[in-house]
Amino acid sequence: MSFSPLINELVESLTILPGVGRKSAQRMALQLLERNRAGGLRLSAALSRAMDGIVRCRCCQNFAESDYCPVCLTDRRDAEQVCVVETPSDLAAIESAGGFKGRYFVLMGHLSPIDGIGPDEIGLTILAKQVTEGHIKEVILATNSTVEGEATAYFIAQMLANTSALVTRIAHGIPLGGELGYIDGGTLSHAFSGRKPVSND
Amino acid sequence: MSFSPLINELVESLTILPGVGRKSAQRMALQLLERNRAGGLRLSAALSRAMDGIVRCRCCQNFAESDYCPVCLTDRRDAEQVCVVETPSDLAAIESAGGFKGRYFVLMGHLSPIDGIGPDEIGLTILAKQVTEGHIKEVILATNSTVEGEATAYFIAQMLANTSALVTRIAHGIPLGGELGYIDGGTLSHAFSGRKPVSND
Structure with missing residues (x-):
């Protein structure tokens, strides 16, 4: 050229x-x-x-401009709930959906032993320490619904099984506005196995 | 966000x-x-x-790092042929096709009176001066085959009509490997009106 x-x-x-x-x-x-x-x-x-x-927040591992990110610095967020996400854009998506008022923990990836990415590389030891030593009551696993994301969520649930914190996973099922005829089989069976009783209140 | x-x-x-x-x-x-x-x-x-x-070459208007671009500086190109193109990427496409060994004149656009782009804005007065004062024998118009490109080519042909230089337009017709059934009508009629006698040598 x-x-x-x-x-x-x-x-x-x-x-x-x-x-x-x-x-x-x-x-x-x-x-x-x-x-x-x-x-x-x-x-x-x-x-x-x-x-x-841009550096990493010392508390949640998210990108920040100083030692701690704004979400970890503020007093107005519920420090008893921690939502675990894979990337800063997942965090941004949850924030722009609104509703969640707790804190985050950003893995910056997922477990992938084949690439040499183990629990230490995505900061799971730090998370375990925060849960054991702090006053976190609920850890919400919001990793992606991919094979690696599910494996990471399962690993974290196992890791935190003996702590006092409640470990939950975000719901998987039919997206809002989704028509059953166009939904894939995997999502449909997930939606069936995750069915809940209809409350009448 | x-x-x-x-x-x-x-x-x-x-x-x-x-x-x-x-x-x-x-x-x-x-x-x-x-x-x-x-x-x-x-x-x-x-x-x-x-x-x-990056500045503009004083001779051909192409992007250059000094007053003149490498194509205008070298002695190994035919200074009697000038190919007029709209953009540096058109020039790059012709160069990578190989074959043309003359010089270029880059308009950096096309005539577009509605946007206030007249002959002066695309350097046509400089081109006219180069043709009148220099020893250019052929000006090859390689502007795009769009309405604006055709209008610009027509304008340049008119402008240079009274000079000694031969003004030519690159051929338009069926592209190599093109099947007639898939070619649009405009291109087909262009190909018919531009037909040439088959030589037997």
């Missing part, structure tokens, strides 16, 4: 973004150069600030 | 990239933070270097 070295370097660097191939990277680079150099410089500054400035 | 301000700023900045919405920007930001901080810093550096260091 007949671009100058600086443009080639920019195109190459843009391909590290997930979902961006060579062709999209080229389009991005040329569009920034042609129309939005100020935006490109802003993006450059934001990138370097975030890469250098 | 419950991200820290630095992450929100990064997500916001990433959405200036073409084809990147809020959700993809969030995925990009978190993936960089989790797995590739070094890559993120490299991208930041490449961005700021390119935004600050």
Whole structure:
């Protein structure tokens, strides 16, 4: 390709973004150069600030700008409930749904022995310590409903079985607005085995 | 969304990239933070270097790192042929196809009076001057086969009609490997009106 070295370097660097191939990277680079150099410089500054400035919260492992994240620092959240999620975007999804007012514990992944990711790598020893030493009454497992997510949830439940905390798993079943004819078999049998008595109050 | 301000700023900045919405920007930001901080810093550096260091070639208007681009500086290209293209990626596509050994003139757009883009904005006065004063023998119009591209090609042909240079337009017709049954009507009639006698040598 007949671009100058600086443009080639920019195109190459843009391909590290997930979902961006060579062709999209080229389009991005040329569009920034042609129309939005100020935006490109802003993006450059934001990138370097975030890469250098973001650390992990010492309490919940989520991304934070200081030792503790805002959720762990505030007094207005229920410290007796801890919701375990795999990633910061899962946390963000739960927060934007609203309703949950407890704290979080972000694994930043899931158990995956084949990749060398064991309990220590996702901070489960820290979680166990927090549950044993603290006054956590309920641990809500909100890992993904994938094979790895389920295995991680099962492992955590086993790990916390002898503590005083109640360990719960978020419900799996038919999503709101879902039509039975379009739901897969696995979800349907989950929905049946997880059925609850209808209360009349 | 419950991200820290630095992450929100990064997500916001990433959405200036073409084809990147809020959700993809969030995925990009978190993936960089989790797995590739070094890559993120490299991208930041490449961005700021390119935004600050890329200028326009004084001869062909293409992106360059100094006053003249490599294609205009070299002696090994035919200075008597000039190929007019709309964007640097068009130039890159022609270069990677190989075969053309002349020089280029990059319009960085096309005529679009409704957006206030006239002949001066895309450098047509510079092109006219180069053709009148230089020793250019052929101007090959390789603007896109869109309404704006065709209008721009027609305008340039009119503008250069009284000069000694031959003005040509790249051929339009059936692409190699194309089956007639799947080709649109416009292309087919173009292919018929542009037919050439079969030579027997």
